[in-house]
Amino acid sequence: MSFSILNNKETILYPNSQFERRVILQYYLDNDIQIDEEERKILLECIAVEPESIGIIGCLLNDKTHLNTLRLAIGFMNKSNIKLANLATKYLEELSIEEADNYYYVEKGFDEFTDVEKDVESVYNIVYFPY
Template identity: 40%
Template sequence: MDFTLSIEENEDFFTNKMITFEKRYILQHYFKNRIKINEVERRILENCHTDEIEPIALIGYLLGDKSPLNIFRLRLGSFFKSDLELAKCCKDLITEKDIKEAEAILFHYEYEENDHIERPIFEYYYKRPKTN
């Protein structure tokens, strides 16, 4: 099997939480080349488990939506010092109002988080610097 830089063609990488390098490499390829994701890739990324800040930020950028969880992804990405371009792109996609609304929803006592997808994002979010 040849390795392609496609989220859709490498769905197994994105559904296996143990695979990190290939997942990050493909996400970086999409980001650096400004490749737009299709609906199949969107579904894959929405269900992708990752424990690292860079892939969390890249997924947030590629999804580009204003869902509360994605706002958290983008907020984390805005603090990512290892890739200042990614940090700026993430920061440019969100506002303070977006952040406050996402926090109100996701920090509500009745919100039931998905341990598989959301737990790593929440853990990093709690540890983030308090100013941007």
């Protein structure tokens, strides 16, 4: 099995490939691999419902969008993947979870969310507000 995002585009984008997707993403995280522009495009389209994968995607993208801030916040809360939690914490230092949260709860209507935003926001809610 190749651990390339580009060579496994279908696996990364297929909703039910959670395990295979996470193995590929974890390989990138563990080996400090920087994504290229084509891999970035694939990850921006990725609909993942698994908190760990969402957090890793946030770290690999490492951008300052509100959506990615929520991804990093999810990664920050991970208790079993120390590298993910530490990297997400580092990237969050310059960002505001509160601003991202307000953007999705106040400024942008749910009917305007993309499918990716719906899933990230849903997992964010589960991780931060479990009850």
